[in-house]
Amino acid sequence: xxxxxxxxxxxxxxxxxxxxxxxxxxxxxxxxxxxxxxxxxxxxxxxxxxxxxxxxxxxxxxxxxxxxxxxxxxxxxxxxxxxxxxxxxxxxxxxxxxxxxxxxxxxxxxxxxxxxxxxxxxxxxxxxxxxxxxxxxxxxxxxxxxxxxxxxxxxxxxxxxxxxxxxxxxxxxxxxxxxxxxxxxxxxxxxxxxxxxxxxx
Numbered sequence: 135x136x137x138x139x140x141x142x143x144x145x146x147x148x149x150x151x152x153x154x155x156x157x158x159x160x161x162x163x164x165x166x167x168x169x170x171x172x173x174x175x176x177x178x179x180x181x182x183x184x185x186x187x188x189x190x191x192x193x194x195x196x197x198x199x200x201x202x203x204x205x206x207x208x209x210x211x212x213x214x215x216x217x218x219x220x221x222x223x224x225x226x227x228x229x230x231x232x233x234x235x236x237x238x239x240x241x242x243x244x245x246x247x248x249x250x251x252x253x254x255x256x257x258x259x260x261x262x263x264x265x266x267x268x269x270x271x272x273x274x275x276x277x278x279x280x281x282x283x284x285x286x287x288x289x290x291x292x293x294x295x296x297x298x299x300x301x302x303x304x305x306x307x308x309x310x311x312x313x314x315x316x317x318x319x320x321x322x323x324x325x326x327x328x329x330x331x332x333x334x335x
Contacts, residue, residue: 138332141193141204146298150318151203154334156327163204164194169219178210178217179264182244187260194248199255204247205219207317209293211238218293227283230294235274235304241293241315242266247326261326265319267310269297274304 137157140147151158165188170182189204209218214233221227244264251257287301288294295301297308297315313320324334 135332136200138201138203138327139193139197140315141189141202144205144317146296146317147205150313150316150320151323154158154320154324156285156332156334158203159198161193162289163189163192165189167206169217173215176266178208178240179242179244179266181217182206182208182242183246183262183264186246186264190248190260192245194250194258198258199250201250201327201332203245203323203327205243205245205318205323207241207243207292209234210242211237212240213237220290220292221288221294224243224283224289227288228279230280231274231279231288231304234271234293234295235279236271238268238270239293240266241269242316243317244324245323247317247330249330261329263319263322263326265311265314265322267307267308267312267314269315270306271304272306278304 137159139161140151140158141161141163141261143162167185171177172200185206186204190202194202218230220231242264247261249259284298287296287299328334
């Protein structure tokens with residue numbers, strides 16, 4: 135079987151996919167991502183799912199007949215009922231870290247897999263799944279926020295931190311999947327791939 139296409143330029147997602155031994159090639163998606171969806175229960179999951187689907191479909195349209203995997207991660211705080219995406223600038227990153235400090239928040243990563251029709255390369259189905267993990271932050275001082283943002287690490291991360299990097303020092307505990315927080319829930323991803331006929335073990 136030829137490699138799947140990973141519709142993501144994220145090094146974290148690439149490392150996680152390598153971890154489970156799935157051959158892939160990277161094609162970045164040009165899909166426009168939504169920043170909001172109608173607010174209802176668990177609306178942040180809907181947002182991540184819709185964006186993952188958009189990315190997968192965008193690439194699958196260009197590479198018809200190929201398995202295409204995409205993912206999207208959002209950070210959601212119940213206390214502010216807000217999504218924390220990638221910060222616009224350093225000031226925005228500092229604001230996010232102040233608001234998340236000493237609080238619990240959800241990190242949701244949704245995955246979308248476009249599965250081509252075996253008999254017609256112009257047809258496909260889309261399988262979707264998602265996972266949400268609770269992350270608890272300790273209190274963070276203003277000086278720590280200043281110093282952390284100065285490293286540059288928060289600037290391309292949802293929620294302005296990287297659990298697999300320096301940002302780990304702020305994480306008191308997690309309830310759920312570590313790989314979800316990094317950016318690709320391996321349980322859900324492997325389940326979708328195996329159902330589509332990808333051999334992992």
